[in-house]
Amino acid sequence: xxxxxxxxxxxxxxxxxxxxxxxxxxxxxxxxxxxxxxxxxxxxxxxxxxxxxxxxxxxxxxxxxxxxxxxxxxxxxxxxxxxxxxxxxxxxxxxxxxxxxxxxxxxxxxxxxxxxxxxxxxxxxxxxxxxxxxxxxxxxxxxxxxxxxxxxxxxxxxxxxxxxxxxxxxxxxxxxxxxxxxxxxxxxxxxxxxxxxxxxxxxxxxxxxxxxxxxxxxxxxxxxxxxxxxxxxxxxxxxxxxxxxxxxxxxxxxxxxxxxxxxxxxxxxxxxxxxxxxxxxxxxxxxxxxxxxxxxxxxxxxxxxxxxxxxxxxxxxxxxxxxxxxxxxxxxxxxxxxxxxxxxxxxxxxxxxxxxxxxxxxxxxxxxxxxxxxxxxxxxxxxxxxxxxxxxxxxxxxxxxxxxxxxxxxxxxxxxxxxxxxxxxxxxxxxxxxxxxxxxxxxxxxxxxxxxxxxxxxxxxxxxxxxxxxxxxxxxxxxxxxxxxxxxxxxxxxxxxxxxxxxxxxxxxxxxxxxxxxxxxxxxxxxxxxxxxxxxxxxxxxxxxxxxxxxxxxxxxxxxxxxxxxxxxxxxxxxxxxxxxxxxxxxxxxxxxxxxxxxxxxxxxxxxxxxxxxxxxxxxxxxxxxxxxxxxxxxxxxxxxxxxxxxx
Numbered sequence: 154x155x156x157x158x159x160x161x162x163x164x165x166x167x168x169x170x171x172x173x174x175x176x177x178x179x180x181x182x183x184x185x186x187x188x189x190x191x192x193x194x195x196x197x198x199x200x201x202x203x204x205x206x207x208x209x210x211x212x213x214x215x216x217x218x219x220x221x222x223x224x225x226x227x228x229x230x231x232x233x234x235x236x237x238x239x240x241x242x243x244x245x246x247x248x249x250x251x252x253x254x255x256x257x258x259x260x261x262x263x264x265x266x267x268x269x270x271x272x273x274x275x276x277x278x279x280x281x282x283x284x285x286x287x288x289x290x291x292x293x294x295x296x297x298x299x300x301x302x303x304x305x306x307x308x309x310x311x312x313x314x315x316x317x318x319x320x321x322x323x324x325x326x327x328x329x330x331x332x333x334x335x336x337x338x339x340x341x342x343x344x345x346x347x348x349x350x351x352x353x354x355x356x357x358x359x360x361x362x363x364x365x366x367x368x369x370x371x372x373x374x375x376x377x378x379x380x381x382x383x384x385x386x387x388x389x390x391x392x393x394x395x396x397x398x399x400x401x402x403x404x405x406x407x408x409x410x411x412x413x414x415x416x417x418x419x420x421x422x423x424x425x426x427x428x429x430x431x432x433x434x435x436x437x438x439x440x441x442x443x444x445x446x447x448x449x450x451x452x453x454x455x456x457x458x459x460x461x462x463x464x465x466x467x468x469x470x471x472x473x474x475x476x477x478x479x480x481x482x483x484x485x486x487x488x489x490x491x492x493x494x495x496x497x498x499x500x501x502x503x504x505x506x507x508x509x510x511x512x513x514x515x516x517x518x519x520x521x522x523x524x525x526x527x528x529x530x531x532x533x534x535x536x537x538x539x540x541x542x543x544x545x546x547x548x549x550x551x552x553x554x555x556x557x558x559x560x561x562x563x564x565x566x567x568x569x570x571x572x573x574x575x576x577x578x579x580x581x582x583x584x585x586x587x588x589x590x591x592x593x594x595x596x597x598x599x600x601x602x603x604x605x606x607x608x609x610x611x612x613x614x615x616x617x618x619x620x621x622x623x624x625x626x627x628x629x630x631x632x633x634x635x636x637x638x639x640x641x642x643x644x645x646x647x648x649x650x651x652x653x654x655x656x657x658x659x660x661x662x663x664x665x666x667x668x669x670x671x672x673x674x675x676x677x678x679x680x681x682x683x684x685x686x687x688x689x690x691x692x693x694x695x696x697x698x699x700x701x702x703x704x705x706x707x708x709x710x711x712x713x714x715x716x717x718x719x720x721x722x723x724x725x726x727x728x729x730x731x732x733x734x735x736x737x738x739x740x741x742x743x744x745x746x747x748x749x750x751x752x753x754x755x756x757x758x759x760x761x762x763x764x765x766x767x768x769x770x771x772x773x774x775x776x777x778x779x780x781x782x783x784x785x786x787x788x789x790x791x792x793x794x795x796x797x798x799x800x801x
Contacts, residue, residue, distance in 0.1 A: 185274070189281040192289075199275055199293050203300055204367075206268025208255075208307060210500045210723055211644035213523075214507040215261055217241060217253045218723035225721070226524045226743045226770050228615040235507060237261050242739065244773030248783040248801055255308055256315075256784055265304040266318060272297045272304075273321035291355030299356070299368045299376075302347030306380055309340050310727055312798060313389070313781045314398070314406035317343045333400055333794040337407050341384045348377050359433065365492050365499070366643065371429055372498040375647045378423040378655045385415035385659060386731035394733075394777060398799035406796075419659035427652050427675075430497060435649050437682045438487040438495040440479065477536075480576035480684025482626075485590075487650075488722070489625040491642040495650065499643025509721075510628060510639060513620040515591055515598065515606050518630045523721075524616040525582055527744040527766055530570070532716050533578035538685030540713070543695045547573060553764040555757065563587050564597060566753050568764055576684040577717060581622035585746075585756060589619070590626040600748070601756045608748045615769055616745025617756065622721050650679055650718050658711045665704035676710070679718055730780040740774035776800065 188198045209215040213236070220227060220238035229236050237252040237260065246252055250260055258264020275297050279290060301318075308315045314334040335343075356370045383389065391411025398406045474482070487495055513523040531552075535544040542549050552570040562579055563571060565586040583589045589598040589606075600607045600614055607613055625640035657672040677687045685691065688710070692699040702710065715728060729735045744766040750756035757764035778800025789795050 185278065186281060189278045192282060192285055195275075195279060195282045195285070195293070199296060202271040203268065203275055203297055206263050206265060206271065206304060207300075207500065208263055208265075210646060211509055212507045213238065213509060213512055215253075215263075216723055217261075218726040219509060219721070222726045223526060223729075223739050223741065223743075223772075224529045224716075224725055225620070226526055226615045226745070228522045228524065228611045228613060230770070242772050242774075244775045244779070246779065246782070248786050248789075248797070251783055251785055253311075253782075254785060255311055255782075257788055259785075265308055266316070269301055269304050269318045270321045272301045273318070277321060288355070292357060293355075295351040295355035296368050298347045298354075299351035299373055302344045302351070303376065305340065305344045305347070306376075306383075309337065309344065310383055310731075311782045312784065313337055313395075315340055316795075319343070331792040331794055334406055334796060336404060337389050338384075341380065341389075344380060345377065348373055348380065352377075362492070366501050368498075371426070371433060371435070372647065374422065374426045374429055375497050375652060378419065378426045378652055379647070381415070381419035381422050382655050382659055383727075383731055385419045385662065387733040388731045388780060390415055392733070395799055400796055401794070407799075413663060416659045416663035420656055420663055423652055423656035423659055427649075427656060430649055430652065434494065435497060436494050437649055437678060438490065438493050439483050439682060440486060440490075477576060477684060480682070481580040483682060483684075484577045485580040485622060485626070487648070488623055488645055489640065489642045491640075495648045496643065496645055497649060497652075498645075498647040500646050501643050509623045509644070510625070511630075514624045514628055514630070515589055515596060515619070516612065521606055521612050521619065522614060523620045524614040524745070525618040525620060526616055527618075527746075528741070529716075529720065530578075530582060530584075530618060532713065533582070534575040534685055534691075534717070536573050536575055536685065537694065538575065538680060538688070538691035539695055541570075541574075543692075543697070545694070545696045551763070553757075553766070554762055555753065555759060555764065558586070568757065581620065581720060583619040583621050585617060585753070589621060591624065592629045593627050601753070602749050602751045614745075614748055616743065617748055618745065620721060645722055651724070653679055654711065654715050654718065658708075658715075661704060661707045661711060666701070666707075669702060669707060672707075676714060679714065683718070733777060733780070735780045736774045736777050739772055741772055742768045743770035743772060745769040 187194065189195050213219045214234075217238040220236060221241040227236060227239055230239060233240055240246075241252055252260050253262045254260045255262045255265045258267060276294060279285075279294060282290075305315065305317070314337045316332045317335045317340055318332075351368065352370055352373045356368055356373055358370055360367050360369055388407075390408060392407050393409050395407035396405065396409050400406060487493070492499065509523070512520040515521055531541060533541075535541055535547045537544050537546060539547075541547050541552065548554075548569060552568065554569045555566050556569050556572065558565050558567065559572060563584070563586050567584065567586055571584050571587070579587075583598045583600075585598070585600040585607075587598050589596045598606055598619065600617060600619065602608050606619070625642065628640045629638040653675040657675055660668040660672050673688055680687060680691075689700065692702075699706070712728075712732070716725060719725070729738045746756055746764070746769075747758045747767060748756070748769075750758070753759075758767055759765070778798075781798050781800070783798045783801035784795060789797055
């Protein structure tokens with residue numbers, strides 16, 4: 154089995170299976186020296202006990218960022234075991250048993266301080282390995298430093314100021330040996346020290362296919378782009394709201410003095426990472442006209458699409474699709490085409506009952522319930538590349554009007570809202586009577602009550618929409634509990650489009666209008682792949698035309714572009730927190746349609762010829778300080794040197 158097919162299993166010890174030579178080294182080995190007696194056992198240790206703590210980003214049960222967002226809703230609201238993230242939306246995060254407790258490794262999360270300790274154990278013992286190749290040793294040491302930095306970063310973005318572990322600190326050590334939280338700038342500096350060490354001391358420039366997923370210089374430099382972007386962001390850069398967030402000795406833990414140079418540092422490293430990526434052949438994903446991928450014909454008539462699993466239709470080549478349909482597939486395959494040209498770092502996906510694809514794809518034998526909100530649906534641009542409220546060709550005031558089917562995207566009456574939208578909308582969102590490309594065929598996605606994909610049980614949309622993004626069009630699951638027919642892919646941790654957006658955001662914040670001639674070309678690269686006109690071309694035809702933008706206007710454009718381009722990939726929960734707009738964005742009722750409606754009119758709650766959205770779920774984001782996690786009461790009691798997160 155290749156590294157790209159690794160399966161992470163977390164139990165009392167961390168285990169990672171991969172290549173044949175990566176046998177498990179249990180943490181409870183009789184003597185630690187056994188783990189370093191030769192090259193093979195040492196490699197087992199770094200792959201199993203150090204890499205093994207990488208958070209499972211593809212799991213809706215382990216990654217809070219997939220469900221704790223305004224992008225979507227779910228029908229399984231009473232299940233606090235598998236859907237803890239949803240309950241963060243409700244304001245129920247607390248200090249007694251915090252959800253996704255990365256600090257201690259509880260309530261849905263891996264114990265990252267234990268992972269850090271494993272990395273130090275590796276570093277402290279690697280010299281014991283006899284006759285170890287010098288280059289291999291340097292690489293392993295660099296990987297360990299990278300993961301020390303990465304695990305600290307994962308803790309920092311969740312808790313803010315954290316304990317900086319500079320050695321293999323036992324988190325259960327006596328109180329006098331335990332450490333306090335450090336100022337957030339100190340934490341960032343330590344993280345960057347480790348990432349820089351990895352970049353400069355042994356990481357490979359590239360890896361072969363049997364090692365995909367292992368750290369390279371490009372991965373490390375790309376992660377540094379994200380780290381510096383977070384460091385420059387309002388939550389950590391001049392945040393006066395945390396002026397009383399102090400250690401027991403009075404040290405302020407979050408910087409209250411704004412430093413614009415942090416944005417410059419983020420812009421510079423993002424540009425370096427982009428240049429390195431493009432030099433190595435990384436590029437925005439576009440299916441080749443000679444691609445070996447096949448696509449279902451999405452222009453079939455409704456009469457050809459009957460039953461829960463319609464008959465298989467002849468597959469057609471990418472080259473025979475219209476340009477608009479090609480753009481839809483380009484974007485959808487960006488996420489699900491394994492190890493494609495845009496992916497910089499991927500987490501090898503585990504296909505089980507808690508992964509994104511299993512909960513998104515249509516029944517039977519899958520869960521059919523990841524439900525985009527009406528807010529997310531309205532966030533996508535029109536086909537002209539404009540916000541729906543800005544496009545004079547889009548009848549915004551009548552967007553909830555029922556209109557006839559067009560037999561391309563919809564096969565019965567639907568809302569005007571669903572027509573003339575950008576290709577990323579159709580690649581990501583399924584609505585009633587739309588086409589869902591799945592199982593190698595086109596499926597008529599009827600979502601009204603008692604229809605094949607409508608509300609028959611709790612495994613159905615709660616908003617009237619379902620997700621297509623993250624579901625491979627060829628995936629299938631024909632037997633209950635079977636996952637073998639799902640097309641597996643590495644969940645994207647970093648892809649090139651993020652670097653373009655990081656660069657645009659950081660440079661706009663640093664230089665304002667003077668930067669726009671430099672950053673607009675990168676935004677246009679994303680827009681061109683998405684199948685919409687260039688930014689200035691679109692806005693020159695807006696309801697209120699623009700030929701240039703202020704810094705604030707460009708910030709809004711970049712924020713919206715991140716929301717669309719990186720949708721459902723686990724970015725938005727962190728983005729709105731670091732921008733200090735989480736309460737503004739998340740403390741809103743979720744709107745959608747009446748999924749108990751049997752007719753089109755009932756489903757859309759039509760009054761006259763206009764649909765009436767309804768509230769389908771409440772949200773509660775108590776205050777802006779809810780953006781940072783509390784440390785559990787038990788941990789505070791164990792370590793009297795810790796102070797609780799401000800606001801908790």
